[in-house]
Amino acid sequence: MLEIKDLRKKFGKFHALNGLDLHIPQGSLYGFVGPNGAGKTTTIKIMTGLLFADSGKVMIDGTDVSGGLNELKMKIGYVPDFFGVYDNLKVNEYMEFFASCYGIDGLKGRTRYMTLLEQVGLEDKVNFYVDSLSRGMKQRLCLARALIHDPLLLVLDEPTSGLDPRTRFEFKEILKELKEQGKTIFISSHVLSELSELCTDIGVIDQGKMILSGSMEEILRRVNATNPLIISVLGNKDKALTILKSQPCVQTIAVKDEDIRVNFIGDNQDEALLLQQLVDAEVLVHGFYREQGSLESLFMQITDHDKEKAVLVHEIESGL
Ligand SMILES: Nc1ncnc2c1ncn2[C@@H]1O[C@H](COP(=O)(O)OP(=O)(O)OP(=O)(O)O)[C@@H](O)[C@H]1O
Numbered sequence: 001m002l003e004i005k006d007l008r009k010k011f012g013k014f015h016a017l018n019g020l021d022l023h024i025p026q027g028s029l030y031g032f033v034g035p036n037g038a039g040k041t042t043t044i045k046i047m048t049g050l051l052f053a054d055s056g057k058v059m060i061d062g063t064d065v066s067g068g069l070n071e072l073k074m075k076i077g078y079v080p081d082f083f084g085v086y087d088n089l090k091v092n093e094y095m096e097f098f099a100s101c102y103g104i105d106g107l108k109g110r111t112r113y114m115t116l117l118e119q120v121g122l123e124d125k126v127n128f129y130v131d132s133l134s135r136g137m138k139q140r141l142c143l144a145r146a147l148i149h150d151p152l153l154l155v156l157d158e159p160t161s162g163l164d165p166r167t168r169f170e171f172k173e174i175l176k177e178l179k180e181q182g183k184t185i186f187i188s189s190h191v192l193s194e195l196s197e198l199c200t201d202i203g204v205i206d207q208g209k210m211i212l213s214g215s216m217e218e219i220l221r222r223v224n225a226t227n228p229l230i231i232s233v234l235g236n237k238d239k240a241l242t243i244l245k246s247q248p249c250v251q252t253i254a255v256k257d258e259d260i261r262v263n264f265i266g267d268n269q270d271e272a273l274l275l276q277q278l279v280d281a282e283v284l285v286h287g288f289y290r291e292q293g294s295l296e297s298l299f300m301q302i303t304d305h306d307k308e309k310a311v312l313v314h315e316i317e318s319g320l
Pocket residue numbers: 011014016034035036037038039040041042043190
């Protein structure tokens with residue numbers, strides 16, 4: 001659906017995008033994550049035709065973004081990080097205006113925008129001035145507006161920033177529904193906890209480059225594999241520690257009450273063999289699991305530019 005290859009953009013001497021590659025599968029809900037200043041908005045502006053790249057390629061459903069803006073506008077719906085609504089219009093006038101921009105007039109336009117307003121829960125606000133809507137309602141109105149021409153790709157820049165938890169939840173539910181209807185959705189955000197439960201795929205950008213990308217499931221699986229092994233024992237702790245110290249996969253051991261926390265670099269089979277050894281040595285094991293990783297902790301690790309952590313990124317990317 002969306003393919004970005006070696007995208008570069010400089011502001012003066014500063015490289016905002018430094019050879020960015022990105023691939024979004026059709027029908028996915030893609031989370032685009034990165035710290036402040038990583039290059040997210042610059043990427044979105046180039047994707048939506050608001051800014052020209054210095055070099056590189058952006059293809060949306062087979063259309064080169066640098067080619068025809070009109071064709072691009074029909075394929076993409078954009079919700080910017082600021083509302084951009086016209087406060088002195090009523091909701092219906094606002095929707096009518098954008099429908100007519102895409103040549104959807106009269107009854108067809110009204111039917112279309114009423115369906116969308118219903119979808120975003122604003123059907124009873126049709127005659128309200130945009131000015132009188134809450135922040136969350138304005139955000140939903142922007143979403144309805146971005147969908148007016150039924151685009152293939154919906155792009156949202158920090159869509160839930162400034163919304164309260166309930167409004168954020170409702171907004172996410174609408175996005176899930178749109179995904180089920182077959183839309184491909186691209187969300188830029190640094191609220192990672194939201195993306196992990198919402199997105200099917202994720203890309204992490206830092207200093208204008210993609211540093212990690214893939215399906216959410218795969219990335220979380222890899223995060224978990226780098227987390228410590230927690231072994232809880234009821235007796236024979238000394239024997240357990242002797243066995244652990246003899247294992248080549250064990251890097252560090254920390255003991256707290258009945259829990260032994262082990263940095264263990266082995267795979268599932270190594271874990272199973274370790275458990276078997278402990279049981280054979282009559283250690284009473286009542287807990288044996290990998291601590292669950294979060295996307296948040298991965299993000300902190302890979303956007304922290306110290307050398308040791310860069311090694312971890314390399315390991316994650318190469319599937320070690
Ligand atoms: N028009 C511009 N002129 C000069 N520098 C710019 C311009 N636009 C962006 N930059 C710089 O390029 C870098 C990337 O900016 P961008 O807005 O794309 O980051 P971002 O990932 O969206 O950040 P944030 O999460 O804070 O919105 C930043 O260092 C920013 O200061």
